[in-house]
Amino acid sequence: MAVSQTASSAKVKPAKTKWRMETNWGLHAMLLPGVLITIVFCYVPMVGIAIAFQNFKPWLGFFNSPWLGLGNFERFFTSSSSVNVLINTVEIAVLKILTGLAVPIAFALLLNEIRVPRLKKTVQTMVYLPHFLSWVILAGILKDVLAVDGGIVNRMVSFFGGDPIFFFGDGNWFRVAVIVSNVWKEFGFSTIVYLAALTAVDTALYEAAMIDGAGRWKQTVHVTLPSIMPIIVVMFTLSLGNVLNAGFDQIYNLYTPMVYDKGDIIDTFVYRTAIVQANMSYGAAVGLFKSVVALVLILVSYKLADKFANYRIF
Amino acid sequence: MYMHYDTKMYKVFTVFNIIFVTLIGMLCILPMIHILAVAFSGKAAATANLINLWPVNFTADAFVETLTNRNFSHALAISVGRTLLGLAFFLFFTILTAYPLSKSEQDFKGKNIYLWFFVFTMFFSGGLVPTYILMTRLKLINSIFALVLPGALNVWSAILLINFFKGIPKELEESATIDGAGRFMTLLKIFLPLSLPSLATLSLFTMVGHWNSWFDGMIYNTKMENYPLATLLQIIVVQQDFSKITADPHDLADISNRTVKAAQIFIGAVPILLVYPFLQKYFVSGIVVGAVKG
Structure with missing residues (x-):
């Protein structure tokens, strides 16, 4: 009796861990679409806000536009x-x-x-x-x-x-x-x-x-x-x-x-x-x-x- | 008890109060009734400023003219399309996000990190300009996806749904797991059927949001034939900016005409008026839920 109990609990334990792992991968997978769309439409624009410190020209792009520092802010508060x-x-x-x-x-x-x-x-x-x-x-x-x-x-x-x-x-x-x-x-x-x-x-x-x-x-x-x-x-x-x-x-x-x-x-x-x-x-x-x-x-x-x-x- | 109801002063107050409150209520909807009266009036009467709250020389010509106008019906179809597509995207992203986040940190390690990742976007955003540049770079200008993708995951709705999912007894989920259902099956067979009323409420508000939305339609479209109805009304009826019109002028309704303008505005509001009783019902219960939670 005692032996079989230990055996069954020993069997159950790894199985449970495995179930957790598997199902949690499912949860991560479910979050993937939401995470992707949030990165693209919320976090990328947050990085893009750096153009506030540039003189952004669409034809030069984000990486080649000249940097202005706080120039744009200065312009706003002095006008x-x-x-x-x-x-x-x-x-x-x-x-x-x-x-x-x-x-x-x-x-x-x-x-x-x-x-x-x-x-x-x-x-x-x-x-x-x-x-x-x-x-x-x-x-x-x-x-x-x-x-x-x-x-x-x-x-x-x-x-x-x-x-x-x-x-x-x-x-x-x-x-x-x-x-x-x-x-x-x-x-x-x-x-x-x-x-x-x-x-x-x-x-x-x-x-x-x-x-x-x-x-x-x-x-x-x-x-x-x-x-x-x-x-x-x-x-x-x-x-x-x-x-x-x-x-x-x-x-x-x-x-x-x-x-x-x-x-x-x-x-x-x-x-x-x-x-x-x-x-x-x-x-x-x-x-x-x-x-x-x-x-x-x-x-x-x-x-x-x-x-x-x-x-x-x- | 409640002796104050019997005092003379209070009775006088009650009479004035009833009159005042009723007048305020009527004042709120009178502008809409006036517009409806204009829309159903003859053109000459409208030009002569004869209409108050009842149509003069009753005619439905303005509505016929609006609905048979190709630009208007095209914009109407785009609005219906974006509302349905937007709803589908909203349900897909919001449900898939809300279900994992309704688990406890204990059951789902990393849940809190995900949660803050989403919640942060409620407080800070890149703002109009970087988003606009992103849309141009993604080549989404003049695409209906520019109107439905950015708002597809509504964090506020997701939080409401998370709280609802949390209220579903854990035993139900466990029994499904014992029967061999995976996470996805559990969501599909246990959580979704139980949360249909909440989903219906959120869907209704999402659809109203899409129907009313006009600004994205204006900045992410360069061609008039891609405008949803709200944007068309904004530019043609409210701003009266005709520079964007690419169509044959004959296809435009006679927008200089007051009755036609009124008819267009009213038709734009009809879907909202139709769902208003439901909005009102869910809205009040939503506030009660929020109050209990707070």
Whole structure:
């Protein structure tokens, strides 16, 4: 008995190791396509970013183009027009972050007070439909609706006695159109996040507040807001990574040369410089600057989210 | 309990709240209804700015003109093609990547290295310019593969799938192994059938992403006949840049016309509107899953 047991366990052991080896080769093989495609389309461009330190000429190629050191970066930070682009980017992005935080919280609080489930659901359906449509579609709609000659918005402005507003020709009004249309597209999405947090608030807290004589407004200030504060902190810190992200898709689809002064952002600038004007090294340098700042901001914001709200993504 | 519902103040508030929230909801979809009304109106009425939220001189001419236009239907076909091909590539790469990474480091030595190899690409990228140069060097300009290959492995979706695979009981896998199934068979016969709902959700979002995607179609194509619909709409309807048009001008829909423009935009949005109920359903459950995990 004892002998046969030893024999069988001795037999099983090598077989198990062999099974592991074999099957793990299977796992490595399965990863091969993903690894290859990631090397080609993600890591090769990361190496290619070296052209930011060159004066890259397509006909000379990567290895023969002359090296410039930090010349491209110097050019960007010393030119007044590109500093303007940087300021536009930060201003638009910060306005988007702030409105993207305040509007959904306020709307979620209001929606949470509605005790008619069907109405609540219908309104939710209406507000986050634009989130799934692309900026091409939404810009097509906006260009019709906001048109200076006969757009429905300007017809209303005229009806109330105002002068037609040139949304796509006046820098300040362009900013308004960008911020408001961004709220239109995205606030429904964030509202859902806050609504989910609101339904998770412990009802016992409200009962306790009521016994202490708090009305609905006081309950909101002293119970609801503190309860959803962690998720607000998380959403805010995570949005810090977007300070240089003013939204290429939206700006590119809406802007015209008339509003470059107030509406041109890093991403549109990089696109025009590198692809349209074929000034690839300069565009790559500006793009690299943005990527590095974004990487630092994201890491800092994750750290902050972990510290202040105990929220970990990884 | 809940005495505050009975106070007069709260009742007044509720009435105003219902009106306000309903108005905001309607405000969000009014621009789309207006565009639809324009698309179904007569040309003269559109030019005279008579349309509000209901068609004036109802006609479907703009839709007929759009759909019978060869450029438009060609771009529509390319969009359908890239969406389906993109979905196939996405499923192939993402499933094959997610399954090994759902094993523990103990069972699969080197898993963590692989994981960081993929996750790093979420935080840093070479950016637009090196990627564009790479595409030209790979001779992928004017090829549909330029539109489906770069995004074929979506790391974010892979992470969601990894977490789902991790939830599948280990016993199931062990029993399959005892029956002699290799890793690949286990994936095919055990993991995939069990994760069909998750895969359906990810597929839906991938398809929406491909349908909406326009920028890659614009920079990786030099010829108009290769544009997917989103790119065609971007260049012709939104930017109104006619320099890229290589086709016979007669084949172009009368894009200076407001009703035709509106019809084109609306048709571009129709597939999204059709899947919207499903998007909404999965989207909310996805957020709940994310919240539980976080």
